[in-house]
Amino acid sequence: MADQIIASFMRLPALLIGHPEIARRADRASIVLLLEAGSRGVRLQIEKGRAEVLTAEGPMRGWDIALRAAPEAWADHWQAVPAPDAFDILGMVRYGRMRIEGNFAPLMRHLQVVKDILALPREAA
Amino acid sequence: MSPRFDPVTGRYLRLDIGGRPHRLYVEEAGQGIPLLCLHTAGADGRQYRDLLLDEAVTARFRVIAFDMPWHGKSSPPDGWQDEEYRLSTEAYVGMILDVCAALELDRPVVLGCSIGGRIVLQLAADHPERFRGLIGAQGAAWQDPWYDTDWLHRPDVHGGEVCAALISGLIAPGGPPADRHETLWHYMQGGPGVFKGDLWFYRVDGDLRDTIARIDTACCPLWLMAGEYDFSCRPEDMIATADAIPGCQAVVMERLGHFPMSENYGQFARSLTPILEEISGPVPRAQDARVSHET
Numbered sequence: 001m002a003d004q005i006i007a008s009f010m011r012l013p014a015l016l017i018g019h020p021e022i023a024r025r026a027d028r029a030s031i032v033l034l035l036e037a038g039s040r041g042v043r044l045q046i047e048k049g050r051a052e053v054l055t056a057e058g059p060m061r062g063w064d065i066a067l068r069a070a071p072e073a074w075a076d077h078w079q080a081v082p083a084p085d086a087f088d089i090l091g092m093v094r095y096g097r098m099r100i101e102g103n104f105a106p107l108m109r110h111l112q113v114v115k116d117i118l119a120l121p122r123e124a125a
Numbered sequence: 126m127s128p129r130f131d132p133v134t135g136r137y138l139r140l141d142i143g144g145r146p147h148r149l150y151v152e153e154a155g156q157g158i159p160l161l162c163l164h165t166a167g168a169d170g171r172q173y174r175d176l177l178l179d180e181a182v183t184a185r186f187r188v189i190a191f192d193m194p195w196h197g198k199s200s201p202p203d204g205w206q207d208e209e210y211r212l213s214t215e216a217y218v219g220m221i222l223d224v225c226a227a228l229e230l231d232r233p234v235v236l237g238c239s240i241g242g243r244i245v246l247q248l249a250a251d252h253p254e255r256f257r258g259l260i261g262a263q264g265a266a267w268q269d270p271w272y273d274t275d276w277l278h279r280p281d282v283h284g285g286e287v288c289a290a291l292i293s294g295l296i297a298p299g300g301p302p303a304d305r306h307e308t309l310w311h312y313m314q315g316g317p318g319v320f321k322g323d324l325w326f327y328r329v330d331g332d333l334r335d336t337i338a339r340i341d342t343a344c345c346p347l348w349l350m351a352g353e354y355d356f357s358c359r360p361e362d363m364i365a366t367a368d369a370i371p372g373c374q375a376v377v378m379e380r381l382g383h384f385p386m387s388e389n390y391g392q393f394a395r396s397l398t399p400i401l402e403e404i405s406g407p408v409p410r411a412q413d414a415r416v417s418h419e420t
Contacts, residue, residue, distance in 0.1 A: 109287075112290035
């Protein structure tokens with residue numbers, strides 16, 4: 001399942017292009033997320049309304065904030081109608097299904113648009 | 126074509142709260158048993174817009190929703206610019222009693238949500254004789270914090286946007302999109318530091334786990350409700366409180382989150398209506414009403 005989750009992370013930039021109403025709200029965003037599914041991860045850079053997937057492996061791969069969850073938790077987050085313990089990233093933390101660690105300032109500046117971008121794979125459910 | 130006004134009256138009430146003059150915005154609709162509605166932290170009385178328009182309720186209840194001081198169209202008190210707003214348990218109870226007195230309400234029912242759902246527990250403990258019934262939506266004596274309220278009021282993060290973004294996940298999926306986004310809009314419009322100030326009651330001053338031992342539901346009936354998608358006041362948080370209060374009735378609501386009256390009123394009404402009927406007596410069936418009229 002981790003492969004599927006990583007593949008969904010890789011599709012996020014294209015999904016964002018398909019949602020100009022979200023891209024508009026991300027126009028002032030500047031943040032690098034580390035997205036982990038189990039032991040695997042990628043970095044997602046959101047900058048000026050666009051997203052780009054970057055490798056997380058190798059030296060000096062910096063990021064602002066990490067969202068760490070089991071592959072099953074990400075899959076549950078992307079259900080068409082997620083369960084109460086998988087609907088919201090902060091709720092997933094509350095229910096012990098995700099860890100969010102790092103510099104919270106850029107996340108809190110852009111919290112809604114980050115939530116909306118990370119939920120985009122839900123539309124394919 | 127005549128103007129299409131909602132059958133709701135909005136007025137400004139002059140009263141003293143805690144000994145200070147205030148100008149409070151109050152909306153009401155209907156006649157009958159007073160039903161005083163308390164909005165959530167960081168929002169205002171617009172959360173009850175659909176309840177105020179529910180003719181099944183307003184036929185038998187005088188529904189009243191006011192904006193707390195500092196919220197909505199209610200002004201902060203004179204001198205606000207020199208103080209930090211922080212809602213305390215004592216001040217919150219005093220405000221509710223002052224509003225009831227100023228409106229000359231005779232043993233109203235109080236319906237509160239979130240901080241309003243918690244303060245009804247304090248009312249039940251200390252002032253049960255003043256109320257006909259108490260309903261706490263998303264109400265529990267305590268729940269663990271899930272974020273640092275310092276993020277709600279600081280110069281490098283937009284307060285309105287972060288307040289709405291934090292609570293957006295507390296609205297259940299699948300409800301009417303317009304109501305989801307109106308609920309968020311209310312949070313985007315809050316004054317700087319007001320949501321954080323309300324949460325001082327919720328997070329610091331309002332631990333009511335000991336207080337609920339004093340509640341006697343024989344003096345005033347008490348209902349607690351929780352939406353299944355609320356991860357702030359989770360159903361298990363509400364049930365833990367209800368289980369500790371003999372006679373308290375607990376209702377878990379499907380497809381609802383932390384703002385049931387605002388995010389999806391139709392779904393909320395399924396749970397609220399039976400409670401209101403228990404308070405007011407069953408709604409007469411059409412045939413019974415006709416017979417009653419004829420006799």
